[in-house]
Amino acid sequence: MERHSKARAHTNIALIKYWGKRDETLFLPMNSSLSLTLDQFYTETTVELSDSFEKDSFILNDRLQDDSETTKISRFLDLFRQEAGIQTPAKITSQNFVPTAAGLASSASAFAALGAAMNDASGLKMDLATLSTYVRRGSGSATRSVYGGFVEWQMGTNSADSMAVEIDDASWDIGMITVAVNTNKKTVSSRDGMKLTVETSAFYPAWLESTAKDLRLIKEAIYKHDFQQLGEITESNGMKMHGTMLGATPPFSYWEALTVEVLTKIREIRRQGWQCYFTMDAGPNVKILCRYSDAEAIQKLLTTAFPDNPVIISKVGGGVKLI
Numbered sequence: 439m440e441r442h443s444k445a446r447a448h449t450n451i452a453l454i455k456y457w458g459k460r461d462e463t464l465f466l467p468m469n470s471s472l473s474l475t476l477d478q479f480y481t482e483t484t485v486e487l488s489d490s491f492e493k494d495s496f497i498l499n500d501r502l503q504d505d506s507e508t509t510k511i512s513r514f515l516d517l518f519r520q521e522a523g524i525q526t527p528a529k530i531t532s533q534n535f536v537p538t539a540a541g542l543a544s545s546a547s548a549f550a551a552l553g554a555a556m557n558d559a560s561g562l563k564m565d566l567a568t569l570s571t572y573v574r575r576g577s578g579s580a581t582r583s584v585y586g587g588f589v590e591w592q593m594g595t596n597s598a599d600s601m602a603v604e605i606d607d608a609s610w611d612i613g614m615i616t617v618a619v620n621t622n623k624k625t626v627s628s629r630d631g632m633k634l635t636v637e638t639s640a641f642y643p644a645w646l647e648s649t650a651k652d653l654r655l656i657k658e659a660i661y662k663h664d665f666q667q668l669g670e671i672t673e674s675n676g677m678k679m680h681g682t683m684l685g686a687t688p689p690f691s692y693w694e695a696l697t698v699e700v701l702t703k704i705r706e707i708r709r710q711g712w713q714c715y716f717t718m719d720a721g722p723n724v725k726i727l728c729r730y731s732d733a734e735a736i737q738k739l740l741t742t743a744f745p746d747n748p749v750i751i752s753k754v755g756g757g758v759k760l761i
C-alpha cells in the first residue's frame with residue numbers, strides 16, 4: 439500500500455472551557471465546551487503510508503522526533519489503522535504555523551490536521567463529525583478544530599457521540615487578539631492540571647453547574663448575534679475555570695503578575711468604549727474577543743501599554759481541509 443495525504447487545521451480558543459475528563463482513555467470531557475477557530479494559527483501535516491517503511495516516523499518542524507513522541511503519534515494512528523484493517527507504517531511530516539512568540543498550544547490544530555490526513559490516506563474517509571470523535575483521542579481540544587467559526591464539542595454519552603457540532607460560521611465581525619505574556623513551557627500541563635482540579639477542587643461541582651448554564655446562554659448570544667452577551671459570558675466562564683484551580687489541593691495557577699496588568703488594561707480599554715473581553719487558557723497569555731474591525735485600534739492601545747509583548751490579531755478560521 440502506498441498512499442499520501444496532506445491536511446491543514448487551525449487552532450481554536452475555547453469561550454466555554456473544557457477543563458476535566460470523565461474518561462481519560464477515551465478523552466470524554468466532564469462538560470460540553472464551545473470555541474472560536476482562528477485563522478492565524480494552524481498546522482499542516484502530511485501522512486505517507488507505505489509498506490516499504492519499517493516503522494512509523496514523525497518529523498515536526500523539520501526535526502525527527504524521538505521514540506517517546508513518535509509512540510504517542512503511533513498510538514493515535516492505530517485508531518485509524520484498526521478501523522481501516524491495515525497495519526501500514528506511516529511517515530508523518532508536520533509543520534506548525536503557530537508563532538512561538540504567540541504562546542499558544544498547538545495540540546488542537548496538530549491532532550486535527552494529523553487525523554484529517556490519516557482519515558484520507560487510510561481510505562476511511564469518514565465524515566467530519568465522526569472524524570472529530572477520532573481526533574478527540576489525540577487531544578480533547580482538537581475535537582473542535584475540525585470545523586471553522588463557533589464550534590461546540592458536545593460531551594455526549596459515549597465515545598461515538600462526544601463530537602464537534604458547527605454552531606455558526608462567525609462571519610459577523612468577530613476577531614481575537616492574543617497578548618503573549620510568557621511563552622516558556624508551562625510548569626503544569628493542562629492534562630495534569632485538569633486531573634488535579636477534577637479530583638480535588640472544592641469549586642468543581644459549582645463549575646460544572648455554572649458552565650452548563652453559560653453554554654446555553656452563549657449559544658443564545660451567538661444565534662442573536664449579541665456581541666456583548668457573547669463577550670460577557672466568555673470572560674466570566676474563563677475566569678471561573680481559573681477559579682477552580684485555586685480551589686484544588688494543592689492550589690495552583692497559571693497567572694503571572696503581568697497577566698493581571700493585561701486584564702486591568704483590557705478593563706480600562708473597555709471603559710473607554712471598546713467592546714473587548716478576555717479569556718485565558720492553561721497559561722499566562724491573554725486572548726481578547728473583539729470586533730475584527732476594532733482589532734487594530736485595540737492592538738495599538740495594548741502595544742503602547744506593553745511594548746515588550748507580542749500582540750497578535752487573528753480573524754476567524756475555517757475547518758480542517760485536505761490540501
Ligand code: 2P0
Nearest residue numbers: 452455456577578579628629719720
Ligand atoms: C480548552 N484547554 O477548552 C481548554 C481550556 C486549556 C484550557 O483544552 O488532555 O490539550 O489533550 O485533552 O485539549 C487544553 O487541553 O488537553 C485545553 P488534552 P488539551 O481549550
